[in-house]
Amino acid sequence: MRRKFEAVAIGVSTGGVHALQTLLGRLPADFPLPILIVQHMRADAGSGLAQLLDECCALCVKEADEQDEILPGKAYLAPPNYHLLVEREGFLSLSADPHVSFARPSVDVLFESAAEVFGPQLIGIVLTGANFDGSLGLKAIKQKGGIAIVQDPEDAEARQMPQAAIAATEVDHILALNGIAALLQKLAPRRAAMARGTRETG
Amino acid sequence: MKRDDVEDVEIRLLLEGVQQIYGYDFRDYADASIKRRLNHWLAESEFDTFSQAQSQLLRDRGVFESLLRGITVNVTEMFRDPAFFRAVREQVVPFLKTYPFVKIWHAGCATGEEAYSMAILLNEEGMSGRYRMYATDINEAVLQKAADGVMPIAEMQRSTRNYQKGGGTASFADYYTARYDRAILSSALKKDIVFAPHNLAVDGEFGEMNLVLCRNVMIYFKPALKERCLRLFDSSLLPGGFLCLGLKETLERRKIGERYEEVAANLRIYRKRYA
Numbered sequence: 001m002r003r004k005f006e007a008v009a010i011g012v013s014t015g016g017v018h019a020l021q022t023l024l025g026r027l028p029a030d031f032p033l034p035i036l037i038v039q040h041m042r043a044d045a046g047s048g049l050a051q052l053l054d055e056c057c058a059l060c061v062k063e064a065d066e067q068d069e070i071l072p073g074k075a076y077l078a079p080p081n082y083h084l085l086v087e088r089e090g091f092l093s094l095s096a097d098p099h100v101s102f103a104r105p106s107v108d109v110l111f112e113s114a115a116e117v118f119g120p121q122l123i124g125i126v127l128t129g130a131n132f133d134g135s136l137g138l139k140a141i142k143q144k145g146g147i148a149i150v151q152d153p154e155d156a157e158a159r160q161m162p163q164a165a166i167a168a169t170e171v172d173h174i175l176a177l178n179g180i181a182a183l184l185q186k187l188a189p190r191r192a193a194m195a196r197g198t199r200e201t202g
Numbered sequence: 203m204k205r206d207d208v209e210d211v212e213i214r215l216l217l218e219g220v221q222q223i224y225g226y227d228f229r230d231y232a233d234a235s236i237k238r239r240l241n242h243w244l245a246e247s248e249f250d251t252f253s254q255a256q257s258q259l260l261r262d263r264g265v266f267e268s269l270l271r272g273i274t275v276n277v278t279e280m281f282r283d284p285a286f287f288r289a290v291r292e293q294v295v296p297f298l299k300t301y302p303f304v305k306i307w308h309a310g311c312a313t314g315e316e317a318y319s320m321a322i323l324l325n326e327e328g329m330s331g332r333y334r335m336y337a338t339d340i341n342e343a344v345l346q347k348a349a350d351g352v353m354p355i356a357e358m359q360r361s362t363r364n365y366q367k368g369g370g371t372a373s374f375a376d377y378y379t380a381r382y383d384r385a386i387l388s389s390a391l392k393k394d395i396v397f398a399p400h401n402l403a404v405d406g407e408f409g410e411m412n413l414v415l416c417r418n419v420m421i422y423f424k425p426a427l428k429e430r431c432l433r434l435f436d437s438s439l440l441p442g443g444f445l446c447l448g449l450k451e452t453l454e455r456r457k458i459g460e461r462y463e464e465v466a467a468n469l470r471i472y473r474k475r476y477a
Contacts, residue, residue: 044284066421066450067428079450082421085234094450095235096418098277113234 005147005187006121007070007086008033009114011107011137013040013129015157017049019177021056023127024075026181029058032188033123035075036064036084036092036114038105040129043081050077068092078105085113101133111137120145123187125180127151129161135168142169147187149173149180212252213240216259220269223260226340227403228273230427236273243272267343274341276312276419279357281319281364283449286417288369289466290320294444295327298412304333307408307438309400309431310419311337314348319365320415321391326371331394336408338400349397351387353378358385402431407438414439417470418448432458436474445472 012019016039024035039049050063053075062068064076064084069091078084082094083105100106111124111134124141126134128151138148148171153159155176166174173183213236214229221227228236240252247268249255258265281287298304311317317337324333339345353361362374378385402419414435420428435445436458445453445462447470453459462472 065452067425082450085232085238087232087234093232093234094421095238096277096421096448097235097238109238113238116234116237 004121004189005033005123007114007118008035008123008125008184009111010035010037010125010127011111011134012127013131013133013161015128019127020053022177023181024053024057024059024061027059027184030073031059032072034070034072036110037075038078038084038107038110040103041080045080064092066094078110083109085109086117088117102131103133107134108137112140115141115144115146122146123149125149126162126165128156128158130158131161132164134161135164138165139169147172149175151180152176209252213237216252216256219256219260224266226270230403230424231422232424235422239273243269270341271343275344276310278312278315280315280361281368282316284364284367286469287319287323289469289471291323291327291369293465294471299329301412304412305410306333306335306413307411308335308337309402309414309416311339311348313344314351316417317348317395318351318387318391321395322377325390333394335395337395337397340401342399345397345399351392353385355380355383355385403427407434409438410440411438411443412440413444415446417446420451421448432456439474441474441476443474446470
């Protein structure tokens with residue numbers, strides 16, 4: 001049986017700009033799933049990264065605003081100094097709550113709230129990073145039946161975050177960035193079905 | 203039914219009970235954040251589940267107050283988003299100075315960091331004694347802390363940096379006295395501020411304000427409650443008054459938006475039009 005995924009959540013830290021450019025750059029403009037991203041950054045980083053990614057990728061990338069509707073084929077980047085969360089009604093929310101896993105935005109916060117809402121229909125991805133954020137979140141995604149993908153530590157600019165995630169939970173795929181991009185296209189619902197607006201599973 | 207769905211039901215029942223017994227309505231808070239905060243409170247409490255907590259929570263006001271503290275504390279810092287404070291100083295204060303006396307409503311002031319930041323800024327701009335700031339919060343325990351004006355000394359380094367980036371013109375160290383691990387803010391900053399309880403979900407507006415400041419509070423609310431807040435702020439503001447929101451909060455697509463013009467792009471400072 002083919003599972004019908006509804007969203008992709010990505011957590012990334014050190015080396016993330018390059019990794020995101022590579023990964024998102026390999027996805028087509030009509031990639032049919034929404035992509036939610038936490039990239040660690042300084043509180044005063046500004047909104048340049050979303051713009052940069054938007055310009056270099058076929059996908060539409062934007063910095064998340066509160067109450068943004070989660071739409072297929074769009075990538076939403078957590079704003080600096082805010083956590084990004086998913087609400088049941090299908091929109092995004094932000095929080096200025098204290099740092100989690102020493103980070104705001106925190107990958108764990110995004111992953112845990114996305115796992116609550118999307119359950120088995122979620123694809124969680126941990127990429128390069130020099131800390132441990134995301135491993136508890138990836139575990140939560142697995143517990144809710146979602147799929148866990150981690151960048152091969154050998155392929156990552158900083159290997160701690162992928163290694164921590166691999167140690168924390170049973171990961172479904174450990175791949176280089178190219179492999180992750182190919183897998184995402186394989187896992188995503190077929191575009192023809194999306195274009196017809198059908199919501200059937202199977 | 204899965205265990206997590208049971209927890210969702212427990213949370214709904216708990217918030218319902220809290221509303222009926224204590225009158226605090228958290229059912230219009232955005233689910234994802236309040237759930238995180240509730241789980242955090244539960245983990246620190248003596249209870250294993252929300253059902254177990256419920257019985258005591260509805261009978262023992264002390265338990266309720268610990269929950270209230272847990273789910274309503276908004277964390278902030280002095281001069282958070284320095285660019286915002288610089289814009290207030292350069293683009294808002296010149297208008298405020300044209301009034302003999304100015305009234306400010308700071309909604310959701312939490313432990314007072316932004317209220318005192320604003321007081322520092324206004325005093326440096328020569329407005330000491332010429333304004334009153336009503337700083338309100340739903341949580342009376344944090345209001346008491348705000349009124350005390352005592353901050354952890356460890357915060358002062360970041361505050362000083364923010365203050366300087368935000369266009370501060372004096373020496374930040376002059377605004378507090380260090381006592382062991384605490385910084386006691388100067389009383390000159392407190393005299394024009396009134397701290398008072400106010401619940402954005404149920405209470406009414408404040409009349410004839412020249413400036414309303416409410417940053418990173420509405421992000422925790424569901425759309426209907428956000429709309430209510432914006433209506434309250436709108437009816438509180440005089441024509442020509444300023445509305446300051448958090449950096450990720452906007453009047454775009456909002457009903458009251460058409461009555462406002464943007465003063466500082468991206469810093470979410472709006473001005474109410476004259477008729």
